[in-house]
Amino acid sequence: MGVVNRIARAIAGPALALAMPFTASAQGLIRDAEIEHILRDYADPLFEAAGLKPADVNIYIVQDNTLNAFVAAGQNLFLHTGLIMETKTPEELKGVIAHETGHIAGGHNVTRDAAMGAASGTSLITMGLGALALFAGAPDAAMALFGSAGQFGMMTIFKFTRAEESSADQYGLDFLEKTGQSADGLPSFMEHFRYEELMSESRRDPYFRSHPISSDRISALTRRAASITAKSKPQSQETIDQLAMMKAKLVGFIGPANRVASRYPASDQSMPAKYARAIAAYRAVDIKAALRLTQELIDAEPTNPYFEELKGQILFESGKSTESVGPHRRSVELAPQHALLKVNLARSLIGTKSEDNIKEAEGLLIDALALEPDNAFAWNQLAVVYASQGRIGDADLATAEEAYQVGNMSRAHVFASRARDKLKLDTPNGQRADDIMALSDPRNRPRGARPGFAGTALNTQH
Numbered sequence: 001m002g003v004v005n006r007i008a009r010a011i012a013g014p015a016l017a018l019a020m021p022f023t024a025s026a027q028g029l030i031r032d033a034e035i036e037h038i039l040r041d042y043a044d045p046l047f048e049a050a051g052l053k054p055a056d057v058n059i060y061i062v063q064d065n066t067l068n069a070f071v072a073a074g075q076n077l078f079l080h081t082g083l084i085m086e087t088k089t090p091e092e093l094k095g096v097i098a099h100e101t102g103h104i105a106g107g108h109n110v111t112r113d114a115a116m117g118a119a120s121g122t123s124l125i126t127m128g129l130g131a132l133a134l135f136a137g138a139p140d141a142a143m144a145l146f147g148s149a150g151q152f153g154m155m156t157i158f159k160f161t162r163a164e165e166s167s168a169d170q171y172g173l174d175f176l177e178k179t180g181q182s183a184d185g186l187p188s189f190m191e192h193f194r195y196e197e198l199m200s201e202s203r204r205d206p207y208f209r210s211h212p213i214s215s216d217r218i219s220a221l222t223r224r225a226a227s228i229t230a231k232s233k234p235q236s237q238e239t240i241d242q243l244a245m246m247k248a249k250l251v252g253f254i255g256p257a258n259r260v261a262s263r264y265p266a267s268d269q270s271m272p273a274k275y276a277r278a279i280a281a282y283r284a285v286d287i288k289a290a291l292r293l294t295q296e297l298i299d300a301e302p303t304n305p306y307f308e309e310l311k312g313q314i315l316f317e318s319g320k321s322t323e324s325v326g327p328h329r330r331s332v333e334l335a336p337q338h339a340l341l342k343v344n345l346a347r348s349l350i351g352t353k354s355e356d357n358i359k360e361a362e363g364l365l366i367d368a369l370a371l372e373p374d375n376a377f378a379w380n381q382l383a384v385v386y387a388s389q390g391r392i393g394d395a396d397l398a399t400a401e402e403a404y405q406v407g408n409m410s411r412a413h414v415f416a417s418r419a420r421d422k423l424k425l426d427t428p429n430g431q432r433a434d435d436i437m438a439l440s441d442p443r444n445r446p447r448g449a450r451p452g453f454a455g456t457a458l459n460t461q462h
């Protein structure tokens with residue numbers, strides 16, 4: 001795992017709740033168990049067809065209403081929420097993912113000049129820190145960091161060459177063909193935005209600035225796509241429903257305020273429409289309506305872990321920690337593979353202030369960290385657990401881990417040093433405190449590296 005992965009993964013917890021304080025144009029990386037699950041279902045077969053190990057490819061969701069998707073710093077795929085919300089069919093989203101995977105397979109992103117690489121690393125970390133600071137209860141610091149995150153756009157200033165674009169197109173079509181899927185999505189996606197070809201460079205969506213669109217490109221794609229599609233299987237109903245639910249969730253949480261009403265009029269009684277309305281009610285702090293609408297969803301689909309998650313989130317965020325435990329517990333039972341759901345439950349249990357519940361939260365956080373060792377928010381909550389149990393050395397160590405995961409090396413050093421003073425060196429925790437001290441020691445940081453994240457690159461084996 002590279003530094004980019006470590007930092008971005010550090011943003012954890014109920015991510016879409018995190019997104020709420022921001023305006024629709026704010027950027028940030030978001031985490032969401034349901035959306036990540038769906039994107040994995042869509043992308044992993046394509047990664048495999050490209051000869052990549054899905055576990056080695058990181059998928060990041062960027063909260064940004066503009067249209068964009070790109071690969072950076074190796075096997076890292078970034079998808080803007082704006083792009084996910086604009087795709088009309090699973091084929092379109094899969095087509096875009098297949099094309100981006102083509103850039104990875106073709107090694108296009110790694111051949112960029114070093115300056116580009118440096119810019120992307122810095123910006124990503126900025127995003128991660130901003131989001132985390134918000135979690136840690138320092139929204140001012142978070143906003144300041146987000147304010148300086150304009151560099152994030154730097155990553156897409158570069159343009160692929162026409163040769164790289166057509167090579168990524170061909171790779172992408174190969175991957176769709178290998179997985180037996182229709183290849184019409186990519187040309188159809190470009191058709192919707194064909195007018196961008198006629199616009200001046202600066203007015204185009206970022207996606208079409210970095211991936212130049214042209215009539216030649218669309219017609220070349222369309223021809224070969226048709227022959228692949230002729231042999232393909234149609235997308236399953238489940239796949240189609242997944243995109244609809246993911247879009248409804250994004251529109252509800254981060255779309256422009258009036259979007260839910262315009263996209264999902266009251267007459268629309270579909271599950272996605274109900275989902276979007278439940279989330280919109282929550283966002284508007286109409287807790288009663290949000291709970292009623294969410295309960296309707298649960299009654300219709302009692303084994304959906306994400307409906308339970310939403311119910312738990314609504315209750316927790318409205319100050320009802322005890323009531324939020326049940327739905328969060330059910331979400332973990334329904335989808336035990338998601339670290340984020342375990343962290344939600346742990347947070348609710350901690351909120352009840354009961355000793356037994358805090359003990360249970362400890363176990364959940366340790367499980368979550370086994371799945372995502374770089375989940376800084378889980379470390380943050382574990383520090384809260386230890387502090388409330390009077391285990392100050394362990395709490396300091398967990399705080400050091402949290403700081404280390406977000407690249408705040410000076411803070412990591414201070415807390416690791418405090419932890420080492422309190423813990424026995426011949427215990428695993430004492431050893432770990434000693435390790436973090438060494439890793440975060442200013443003397444061990446490379447010269448000229450930016451303070452704050454230099455050390456995260458030193459040890460990627462956690």
Ligand SMILES: [Zn+2]
Nearest residue numbers: 160165168211
């Ligand atoms: Zn491209």
